Amino acid sequence: MPSASPRHDNPPAGESTEQLLRAEIAELRRQLEEQKALSHPSPPHPPAAPRPSRTALWALALLVAVLTAGGFLAGYIPHQRRESVLLAEAEATSQSLPSVNVANVERSSAQVELVLPGNMQAITETPVLARASGYVKRRLADIGDRVDAGQLLAEIESPELDQQVRQAGAALEQARSAQEQTLANLRQGRTNEQLAQVTAQRWSNLAAKGVVSRQENDTYQARRDAEAASVQALEKAVAAARSNVAAAEANLARLNDLQSYRNVRAPFAGVITLRNVEAGTLITEGSTMLFRIAQTVRLRTYVNVPQGDAGSIHVGQQAGLVIPEMPGRRFPGTVTRTASALDPATRTMLTEVQVANPDGRLLPGTYAQVSLVAARQNPPLLIPGDTLVVRSNGPQVAVVGANQQVHYQLVQVGRDFGDRIEVLTGLQDGQQVVVNPGDSVREGIKVSVVALGKKTAP
Numbered sequence: 095m096p097s098a099s100p101r102h103d104n105p106p107a108g109e110s111t112e113q114l115l116r117a118e119i120a121e122l123r124r125q126l127e128e129q130k131a132l133s134h135p136s137p138p139h140p141p142a143a144p145r146p147s148r149t150a151l152w153a154l155a156l157l158v159a160v161l162t163a164g165g166f167l168a169g170y171i172p173h174q175r176r177e178s179v180l181l182a183e184a185e186a187t188s189q190s191l192p193s194v195n196v197a198n199v200e201r202s203s204a205q206v207e208l209v210l211p212g213n214m215q216a217i218t219e220t221p222v223l224a225r226a227s228g229y230v231k232r233r234l235a236d237i238g239d240r241v242d243a244g245q246l247l248a249e250i251e252s253p254e255l256d257q258q259v260r261q262a263g264a265a266l267e268q269a270r271s272a273q274e275q276t277l278a279n280l281r282q283g284r285t286n287e288q289l290a291q292v293t294a295q296r297w298s299n300l301a302a303k304g305v306v307s308r309q310e311n312d313t314y315q316a317r318r319d320a321e322a323a324s325v326q327a328l329e330k331a332v333a334a335a336r337s338n339v340a341a342a343e344a345n346l347a348r349l350n351d352l353q354s355y356r357n358v359r360a361p362f363a364g365v366i367t368l369r370n371v372e373a374g375t376l377i378t379e380g381s382t383m384l385f386r387i388a389q390t391v392r393l394r395t396y397v398n399v400p401q402g403d404a405g406s407i408h409v410g411q412q413a414g415l416v417i418p419e420m421p422g423r424r425f426p427g428t429v430t431r432t433a434s435a436l437d438p439a440t441r442t443m444l445t446e447v448q449v450a451n452p453d454g455r456l457l458p459g460t461y462a463q464v465s466l467v468a469a470r471q472n473p474p475l476l477i478p479g480d481t482l483v484v485r486s487n488g489p490q491v492a493v494v495g496a497n498q499q500v501h502y503q504l505v506q507v508g509r510d511f512g513d514r515i516e517v518l519t520g521l522q523d524g525q526q527v528v529v530n531p532g533d534s535v536r537e538g539i540k541v542s543v544v545a546l547g548k549k550t551a552p
Contacts (some may be wrong), residue, residue: 115161122154166548191542192534196494196526197481202473202516208403212395216388216458217448218362225355227379229253230371235385237369241360247385250356260348266342273335280328287321294318364389367458369458378534393451397464398442406468407432408427413447414465417456425449425456427464474508474516481527482507482515491521492528498540502527 231251235241294314300313368386371377377384396416399407413427427449436443447464449456481491483502490504508516521527526543528535535541 095326096257115158118157118161122157126150136423191498191540193544194494194531194535194541195529196450196543197478197529199517199521199523199525199527200476201523202470202476204473205467205469206403206473208399208468210397210399210464211465212397212447212462212464214393214395214458214462216364216367216390216455217392218364218389219367219458220387221363221368221383222247222358222361222385222387223380224250224358224382224384225376225378225379226250226252226352227358228255228256228377229261229372230373230375230377230384231370233371233373235360235366235369237366240365241364241366242386243360243363245360246357247360247366248371250358252353255352255356257350259346259353262342262346264351266339266346269335269338270341273332273339276328276331276335280325280332283321283325283328287318287325290314290318290321350416358384360387362387362389363391370512390451390454390456391457392459393456394446394448395427395462395464395535397445397447397466398437398440399432399445399466401436401441401443401459403466403468403470404436404443407443407445407466411466415447415449416463417460417464418463420455422513429466454491474518475521475523476514477517477527477532478529479510479515480530483531492531492535493521494526494528496543498543500535500537500539500541502537 228250229252231249233248235245235247238309241247253268292539294317295312297306297314301308364387366385367388369384370386371382375382409429409431411429413429415425415427415526417423417425427447429445430448431443431446447466483490483504485490489505489507490502493501493503495501503520505520506518508518510516529540
């Protein structure tokens with residue numbers, strides 16, 4: 095009996111289970127036919143094909159079932175294993191949380207330092223103009239000279255003014271002579287008035303006794319009244335003469351004062367910052383500027399304080415001035431006055447800061463940075479600048495809640511300090527916001543906090 099063909103327990107790669115079953119069935123049929131041919135030799139006339147035995151059929155059915163089960167297990171188990179691996183990976187991916195860095199929302203300091211630009215000016219600066227017309231006789235000061243109050247700066251030669259002074263003196267003498275003449279006339283008029291009064295009294299007594307006529311009495315009475323009126327006119331003339339004398343004296347005094355202005359003197363102690371004349375320069379009264387003098391012992395700087403900090407600036411507040419050309423030096427100053435009103439164009443308040451300059455190191459016109467410490471009653475919140483997200487519906491930040499879920503909160507921002515931004519509304523102190531939120535940080539997603547960013551509040 096020929097040996098049974100070997101079973102293919104391990105089918106070759108690429109061969110399907112159905113083909114293996116067909117091949118096994120064909121091999122079994124061939125073996126049955128060989129066994130029948132050996133046990134029953136063929137007659138001369140071939141008989142009808144015998145039916146297989148029940149044992150062979152059961153064996154064949156069992157073999158088919160075993161092969162079918164083996165093929166099913168050989169294909170199903172690897173497929174099921176691959177599906178289990180994919181499901182496990184998907185579940186792990188779905189359960190993994192994105193890691194984000196967060197920063198705490200902090201409240202800024204109750205005091206803030208304002209650094210504002212300003213230009214230094216002299217505490218007092220004025221041009222020195224001529225009050226007398228003429229020519230510069232001598233110039234006694236130049237640019238940069240420090241002068242005292244009342245110090246002689248220049249002399250002006252004015253011959254026309256001298257002539258006007260002499261003319262005014264003569265007019266005064268003339269007025270005084272006219273006054274003396276009117277006084278003499280007044281004395282004569284009063285004497286005539288007394289004589290006319292005595293004469294009129296006598297004629298009045300004679301007329302009462304009937305010695306003289308009434309016509310003659312009336313004549314002397316009228317003469318008395320005329321003398322009285324003449325005395326009143328002379329008194330008015332004397333008053334006019336006195337007024338003329340006073341006017342002539344005032345004119346002479348004015349010209350004498352103008353003569354004193356030929357000596358140009360410093361109005362206060364300071365530094366000559368501009369010299370505009372030389373010896374021999376023609377000077378026109380009231381229009382020619384000779385010098386400009388500035389008082390530099392103290393300097394003042396005007397700064398514009400923003401509306402948000404204007405309420406915290408007051409007179410007497412300390413300030414500090416820094417000059418870029420003098421690194422490392424800070425000059426102390428004091429707020430001396432404020433405008434107490436905002437400029438409607440810039441919404442700022444003009445503030446004056448004075449600084450002492452005893453050694454003259456600071457120069458008028460210098461650019462300075464004025465530092466003011468302002469106290470704030472309601473300090474705003476601060477967040478890092480890289481936490482802000484600007485979208486179509488406005489600026490917002492990704493807030494991490496207690497359940498580690500992300501919520502995008504709309505905020506109202508204030509001033510931008512570069513690395514930090516003020517938040518006026520929308521957040522609370524102590525909340526956590528995501529730093530640099532990417533596309534993976536979406537609304538409602540859970541995140542894993544792995545780092546805390548913290549910066550010192552200003």
